[in-house]
Amino acid sequence: MRDALRGHLVFACGAGLYGVPSELASEVVNLPTLTRVPGAPAHVLGVFALRGEVLPVIDLTRLLGSPPPEQEWKRAVVLRVAQGVVALTATRVLGVASLEGNGGPLGNSGVQQHLKGPFQAPAGDVATVDPEGLVAFLARGG
Amino acid sequence: MTLDGAVLCQVGPFRFALAAHDVSSIEVPDARGVYAGRWFGLGDAWPQTARSVRAPGHHVVVDTVEVHGATLPVLAMPAMVASHLVTGFVDVQGALVPVVSLAHAAERRP
Amino acid sequence: MTPHPTLAGRARWLTSPSTISVFAGIALATAYAWASLSIPAGTRLAFGVILVVVCVVFNTVGDLVEQRRLSVLAQLGRGALPATPEHLLAAALSVARAPDVTLVLVASFLSGGAFLVGVLWSASTAAPGQAGLRLAFIGLVSAPVTSLIASLSMFGRVRTVLGELVAAGLPAPQLYAALPARSWGGRLVVFALVAAVSPVVLIADLSLERFSGLVARVGAGDHAAARAAIEGSFVQDFGALAVLVAILLVLVAVCAWLAGDAIGGPLRALAEKTRRLAAGRYDGDFVPAEFESLDAAAALHAMEHHLLEALRALDQTSASITTATAALVATTARSSERLDASAALAQTNATTTELARSASQIAANAQVVSSLAQQTFAAARSGKGSADAFAGAMGQVREGNQAIADSVVRLNKRVQQVGRIVGFIDSIADRSDLLALNAELEGHKAGEVGRGFSLVAAEMRRLAESVLQSTREISGLIEDIRDATNAAVMATEAGVKATDAGASLSGRVGVRLTSIVDFANQSSEAMQRISEATGQQQLGTEQLVGAMTDILRATRASADASGAMALAHEELVELAQGLTRALADFSETRR
Numbered sequence: 001m002r003d004a005l006r007g008h009l010v011f012a013c014g015a016g017l018y019g020v021p022s023e024l025a026s027e028v029v030n031l032p033t034l035t036r037v038p039g040a041p042a043h044v045l046g047v048f049a050l051r052g053e054v055l056p057v058i059d060l061t062r063l064l065g066s067p068p069p070e071q072e073w074k075r076a077v078v079l080r081v082a083q084g085v086v087a088l089t090a091t092r093v094l095g096v097a098s099l100e101g102n103g104g105p106l107g108n109s110g111v112q113q114h115l116k117g118p119f120q121a122p123a124g125d126v127a128t129v130d131p132e133g134l135v136a137f138l139a140r141g142g
Numbered sequence: 143m144t145l146d147g148a149v150l151c152q153v154g155p156f157r158f159a160l161a162a163h164d165v166s167s168i169e170v171p172d173a174r175g176v177y178a179g180r181w182f183g184l185g186d187a188w189p190q191t192a193r194s195v196r197a198p199g200h201h202v203v204v205d206t207v208e209v210h211g212a213t214l215p216v217l218a219m220p221a222m223v224a225s226h227l228v229t230g231f232v233d234v235q236g237a238l239v240p241v242v243s244l245a246h247a248a249e250r251r252p
Numbered sequence: 253m254t255p256h257p258t259l260a261g262r263a264r265w266l267t268s269p270s271t272i273s274v275f276a277g278i279a280l281a282t283a284y285a286w287a288s289l290s291i292p293a294g295t296r297l298a299f300g301v302i303l304v305v306v307c308v309v310f311n312t313v314g315d316l317v318e319q320r321r322l323s324v325l326a327q328l329g330r331g332a333l334p335a336t337p338e339h340l341l342a343a344a345l346s347v348a349r350a351p352d353v354t355l356v357l358v359a360s361f362l363s364g365g366a367f368l369v370g371v372l373w374s375a376s377t378a379a380p381g382q383a384g385l386r387l388a389f390i391g392l393v394s395a396p397v398t399s400l401i402a403s404l405s406m407f408g409r410v411r412t413v414l415g416e417l418v419a420a421g422l423p424a425p426q427l428y429a430a431l432p433a434r435s436w437g438g439r440l441v442v443f444a445l446v447a448a449v450s451p452v453v454l455i456a457d458l459s460l461e462r463f464s465g466l467v468a469r470v471g472a473g474d475h476a477a478a479r480a481a482i483e484g485s486f487v488q489d490f491g492a493l494a495v496l497v498a499i500l501l502v503l504v505a506v507c508a509w510l511a512g513d514a515i516g517g518p519l520r521a522l523a524e525k526t527r528r529l530a531a532g533r534y535d536g537d538f539v540p541a542e543f544e545s546l547d548a549a550a551a552l553h554a555m556e557h558h559l560l561e562a563l564r565a566l567d568q569t570s571a572s573i574t575t576a577t578a579a580l581v582a583t584t585a586r587s588s589e590r591l592d593a594s595a596a597l598a599q600t601n602a603t604t605t606e607l608a609r610s611a612s613q614i615a616a617n618a619q620v621v622s623s624l625a626q627q628t629f630a631a632a633r634s635g636k637g638s639a640d641a642f643a644g645a646m647g648q649v650r651e652g653n654q655a656i657a658d659s660v661v662r663l664n665k666r667v668q669q670v671g672r673i674v675g676f677i678d679s680i681a682d683r684s685d686l687l688a689l690n691a692e693l694e695g696h697k698a699g700e701v702g703r704g705f706s707l708v709a710a711e712m713r714r715l716a717e718s719v720l721q722s723t724r725e726i727s728g729l730i731e732d733i734r735d736a737t738n739a740a741v742m743a744t745e746a747g748v749k750a751t752d753a754g755a756s757l758s759g760r761v762g763v764r765l766t767s768i769v770d771f772a773n774q775s776s777e778a779m780q781r782i783s784e785a786t787g788q789q790q791l792g793t794e795q796l797v798g799a800m801t802d803i804l805r806a807t808r809a810s811a812d813a814s815g816a817m818a819l820a821h822e823e824l825v826e827l828a829q830g831l832t833r834a835l836a837d838f839s840e841t842r843r
Contacts, residue, residue, distance in 0.1 A: 007696045022696045028689050030682075035238040036156055038181035039227035047231065049217065049238055054231050056223045075686070084221045093689055095713060096696045096706070138222035 008128060010097050010121055011077055011090035014061045014069035017126045019119065020088075022096050024131045026080040031057070031073050031089060041141075045089065050078070057087045058138065060129075063111050079131040086135055097121045103128065111137055143216045145232055145241060149195060151204040153179040158242045159210070159232055160195060165244075167196045168207055175203040181227065197244040210234065216241060255331045258416045259343075263326040266347065266409050267318045270354045270402035271311070277362065277398025278307060280499060284454065285390045287492060288461055295377035302372045310361045321353055322346050325413070328420075340422035341430055347413050348431055348542070351403045358399035366391015393453050396446040397503060404510035408517065411540035418538035425557070427538070428550035436515065436543045447507045451500035458496055518545035522552060534560050621779050629772035636765035643758035650751035657744035664737040671730045678723040685716035 008019035009028070034046030034057055043062040047054050057076055061068055069091050076087040099119035106115040106127060114133030118125040147162030158178070171194035177186050193207045214232040219225070228240040282303065285291075291299060319326065325343040327333040367388040374384030418424050518541030525539055534556060541549040688709045695706025 009693060022693055025693060028686060028693065030686060035231070035240065036182060037223060037225050037228050037240055038156075038158060038178075038242060039225040040223055044223055047220065047223070047238060049231075049233065052217075054217045054220055054238065056220045086220070086222060095689060095710065096692055135222050138224075141224040 006098070007096045008099050008121075008126070009077060010094040010099075010123060010126055011075070011088075012092040012094065013088070013090055014066055016066065017094070017121065017124055018060065018088075018115075019097070019099055019121070019126045019128045020077060020079060020131055021128075024079055024081060026078045026085075028090075028093050029076050029078060029087070031076045045073075048087075053085060055085055055087045056138075057089060058134075059089050064115075079135070081132045081135050083132065083135045083139060086131075086138065088129070094121075094123050097123070097126075099126055099128065143218075143230065145214045145216050147212075148210040148214060148232060148234075148241070150208040150210050150234065150239065151178065151195060151202075152206045152208070153177070153182060153204050154184045156182045156184075157234075157237075157239050158228075159234070159239045160197075160242055160244060162209065164197045165195055166198060169194045169196060169201075171203040175201055177203045179205075200244050202244065256329050256335060256420065259325065259329040259335075259413075259420060262329050262413050262416065263319060263322040266322065266325075266350060266406065266413055267315070267354065269405035269409065270318075270358065271315070273402035273405050274311070274314075274358055274362070274398060275307075277358075277394055277401065280503075281362075281366070281390055281394040281398075284394075284496065284499075285387055287496075288390070288458055289383055289386055291383070292377070295373065298377045299369075299373050302369050302376070306365050306369050306372070310365045314357045314361050317357060318350070318353060322350065335420050337422055337426065340417050340420055341426060344414055344417045344422060344427055345430060347410055347417070350410060351406045354406055355399050355403035358402045359395050362395035362398055363392045366395070389457070390454075393450055393457075397450045397507065400443055400446050401503070401507055401510060404507070404514050407510075407514040407542065410542075411517065411521075414540040415538055424536075424538040424553055425550075428546070428553060431546055433547065434543050439543075440511070443507070443511055447504050451497075451504060454500060455493070455496060458493060462492075514542070515545070518542065518549065522548055525552060529556060529559070534563065536560065621782075624779075626776045629769065629776050632765060632768045632772045636762065636769055639758055639762045639765050643755060643762060646751055646755040646758050650748060650755060653744050653747040653751055657741060657748060660737050660740040660744060664734070664741065667730055667733045667737065671727070671734075674723050674726045674730065678720060678727070681716045681719035681723060685713055685720065688713035688716055 007022040009022050009025040010017055010019045011028075012018075029050065032048045034048055036046045037044060037056075040056075043059050045057045045059050047056050049055070055076075055078065059073075060066075071091045073089040073091060075090045075093050077090055077093065078085065078087050099121050101119040103117040103119045106112045106117060111134065114130040114137055115127050116130070117127035119128060120126070145159070145161055148159040149162055149165050149168075150157060150159050158181075171188060171192050175188075175194045177184075177188045177192075179188065180186055188203045189205055192203050192205055194201050194203050195207060214234070216230040216232055217238070219228055219230050225240075227242045229243045230241045231238045232241055233239075322343075324333065324339060324346055328335060328339060328343055333339045369391070370384035370387035373387065374381055414427070418427060518539065521539045522541070522545060525537065528535065529552075536553075536556060539549040539552065691709035692706050692713060695702035695704075695709055698705070
């Protein structure tokens with residue numbers, strides 16, 4: 001299948017570029033000071049409050065087992081799905097782009113099954129994240 | 143959901159809150175105590191001035207203890223964050239502080 | 253302890269002459285009694301026994317008393333007492349007293365003994381009491397002269413023992429001081445009386461006895477018988493009287509000889525000693541003496557002691573004189589050598605002439621040095637001017653450097669302000685970017701309706717990003733400027749320090765140059781003075797040459813005088829050597 005995907009918000013997370021459907025990305029925020037959660041898994045960097053709501057912040061590189069980024073985390077992309085709200089850390093947010101190409105699932109198990117790719121964007125190859133699948137995966141305990 | 147009185151505990155740079163009604167006494171730690179710093183990856187050794195916070199069936203050692211008398215609203219724990227200790231968060235002077243359930247902690251020792 | 257080699261047996265030896273004298277006296281007295289008394293035939297044995305018993309008993313007692321008196325000497329002789337000065341002195345005093353003790357003992361024992369024999373004999377044999385009385389009388393008369401002989405016979409041995417005690421370690425001055433000061437005076441009168449009266453009494457007694465016998469015979473018989481008896485007894489009596497007189501003469505002669513020896517012996521010894529002293533032989537010998545001669549001996553001994561002291565001092569002085577004389581001899585020899593120095597003076601005269609030539613050369617050199625010093629002075633003054641100019645320049649450089657440093661510090665402050673402003677712009681751009689990003693996102697969510705909105709937002713994002721890019725570049729520039737200004741600040745500080753050091757250095761150089769100018773000035777003046785002084789010295793040297801010639805002449809005259817002086821010295825040396833020899837002889841005789 002080769003078609004143009006709807007608009008995705010593309011952001012850099014360490015070495016890789018990831019995209020989330022723009023209608024599920026509610027907003028982009030500067031990453032504030034986080035509160036550590038005792039007993040939480042390592043990919044949960046902490047939580048922060050956004051307009052009276054507690055948001056867990058997820059580090060995709062830790063979740064995927066990728067090498068940690070050289071730059072500091074600067075932004076967080078807030079994803080809002082039916083099951084809940086979650087923020088993904090980003091070193092840089094490139095903007096909304098249309099993606100092209102035939103991307104398949106990156107794996108059959110774990111979090112990889114909720115990522116697809118590669119897709120082509122002006123900035124380079126992008127892997128898309130399925131927010132609903134990711135949130136469901138996290139709710140199961142990572 | 144609210145918290146009527148909280149015991150604010152500090153270990154290293156991190157803070158957590160206990161429900162005041164869960165805490166039976168605050169004492170000098172003994173050898174059987176468990177240091178809460180372990181939850182934040184700080185190791186098992188507590189400082190000399192540490193305090194032991196006792197609850198029925200469990201006690202945890204922390205650096206300092208501070209009792210907060212006001213009633214605080216508790217923010218719900220996000221569903222997709224799996225923690226066996228934290229039941230929610232309270233806002234203390236603009237900062238989120240996790241509320242730890244010692245009953246949960248007793249079930250799964252840190 | 254071993255017996256003392258010289259004092260052993262001396263106590264007994266000392267008293268033995270007195271014992272002999274006593275027994276001799278008793279024998280004579282007995283003989284007289286036998287002759288003058290008509291002892292009845294039946295009582296002769298009893299008389300002999302009584303006499304022997306009394307003699308033995310009295311002699312034993314007297315001997316015991318004498319030996320007890322001399323017990324210290326006896327113990328010293330046996331070695332029972334150590335020969336310390338105290339013991340020796342005690343022994344010497346007992347020895348000195350011994351003749352007196354013997355005199356008293358013998359006188360009392362003889363008279364007492366004679367009396368006792370008379371009484372015992374009369375009582376035991378019913379002899380006529382008159383005979384016993386006469387026996388006692390004979391003893392009483394013979395006792396003084398016997399005791400006198402016994403006492404005088406000891407003096408020789410007393411002196412010998414005293415000499416031995418001094419030889420054994422008794423200090424002579426101590427003995428002289430301790431011996432009692434006695435006088436012959438009354439003693440000699442008594443001796444003379446005894447020696448004169450005893451024979452007279454005995455002769456008178458014998459004559460009276462014969463006369464009374466004759467009177468009895470005449471009164472009893474006829475005239476013819478009496479005449480015959482007188483004629484017969486005259487021959488017999490004359491013989492007995494002659495024998496008695498002869499014996500008495502011998503006794504008196506012995507007495508006189510002993511007394512003369514007692515007095516004369518010490519005087520002879522003193523005379524001998526005085527002769528030795530006169531001959532220069534100082535032996536320090538002890539001269540034993542009694543009575544007046546004791547004082548003489550003590551005085552002589554003290555005189556000898558003082559003489560010895562004086563001699564010892566003289567000996568030392570003589571040694572000094574010998575040394576001094578030797579030194580004088582040596583000095584005189586050297587002085588003779590020095591007389592040859594007049595030749596050296598002639599040499600000196602030549603040298604002085606040479607000195608005069610050198611002085612004029614030095615004066616010329618001093619002129620040259622003086623001009624050189626003036627040149628140095630000028631050069632130093634010019635150098636000081638340059639140093640002052642350098643110091644001024646250093647001050648200007650320092651001020652310039654300070655100004656630069658101040659400017660750089662101000663620039664640094666400005667750059668920091670710019671940095672803050674850029675940071676502020678950066679944060680605004682960042683927020684703008686975020687805002688535009690969210691606007692773009694919202695525009696996309698609105699679909700076609702929001703497309704224009706999205707475009708504007710995207711354009712705004714590019715603008716914000718370019719601002720961020722610019723601020724990033726500005727931040728880099730600011731960082732560069734900060735590094736540069738820091739380097740500049742450090743450089744100017746180093747420059748200031750360097751110019752400070754330079755200024756201080758040039759200051760010191762200036763001070764040094766000032767002192768050099770002073771020195772150069774002083775040395776220039778000094779050279780001038782040296783030049784003048786050298787000129788004067790030249791003049792002086794010429795005068796010196798003249799003076800040297802005069803001295804040379806005078807020295808030759810002095811050399812002749814020195815020759816005469818040398819001769820005088822030699823004489824003095826001989827004199828000193830003679831004195832040394834004389835002293836050496838003197839010392840020889842003393843040893």
